[in-house]
């Protein structure tokens with residue numbers, strides 16, 4: 001693959017957005033999606049819901065949806081969000097989960113928990129997010145009591161919460177009230193729960209989780225090779241469908257660069273050793289560069 005065919009990384013975090021994200025563990029971007037995109041994604045979620053057998057009264061929780069519905073392939077690496085997760089995980093970016101949800105009146109909903117490992121949470125090792133979950137919101141949620149997502153801002157630094165496993169409402173919690181078309185980003189260690197849905201409006205959304213490639217995927221071991229042959233280069237790389245586990249730590253050289261540097265259009269950082277071949281030559285993440293330049297607090 002010649003370097004001309006490789007895209008520069010799409011736009012991602014501003015230093016201010018990164019600091020808000022790291023201070024709260026959560027970031028909201030309103031009007032992130034066009035009405036057309038919201039409509040297409042909602043139709044595809046509805047199709048999975050109808051085909052899955054729970055329609056119309058019970059929840060949908062369909063996983064690995066990028067493989068299950070052609071509309072969702074574009075959600076692996078859309079310019080709308082892939083640059084943000086690339087800023088954090090850089091050349092080792094991997095999608096670990098794609099998840100479509102419908103939450104209906106009175107149905108089961110999650111109690112307080114963080115994502116990822118519980119016995120030894122990610123936060124034991126690092127305060128950096130070992131997982132970022134992008135939320136795409138497909139129905140208007142103007143009020144609480146609509147199956148809303150709820151988080152406790154700034155709780156991602158804590159590995160314990162008295163309300164763990166309960167549905168208690170906590171002081172300081174943030175009940176997400178938003179319009180369809182909103183995108184959210186969630187630090188994997190933040191404590192969160194789900195509101196009961198007391199309405200007849202089913203809450204519909206999509207979650208897309210990303211990690212470094214050496215974190216095990218949550219919704220598959222590997223992807224169907226025939227499906228993988230149909231997707232674009234960056235999409236195939238980001239799925240990290242490697243049959244040998246250690247390849248997730250040291251991907252094949254053709255899977256690098258995933259993207260070129262957004263600012264320079266190069267696959268090498270300033271000052272890096274040109275003798276070292278692409279693929280094993282370290283590339284900095286945007287967040288590392290923000291820190292080097294003292295642009296961020298976290």
Ligand SMILES: O=C(O)CCC(=O)C(=O)O
Pocket residue numbers: 101110115148149150192193194207
């Ligand atoms: O559906 C939601 O709002 C949150 C679901 C949840 O708790 C999770 O994805 O870990």
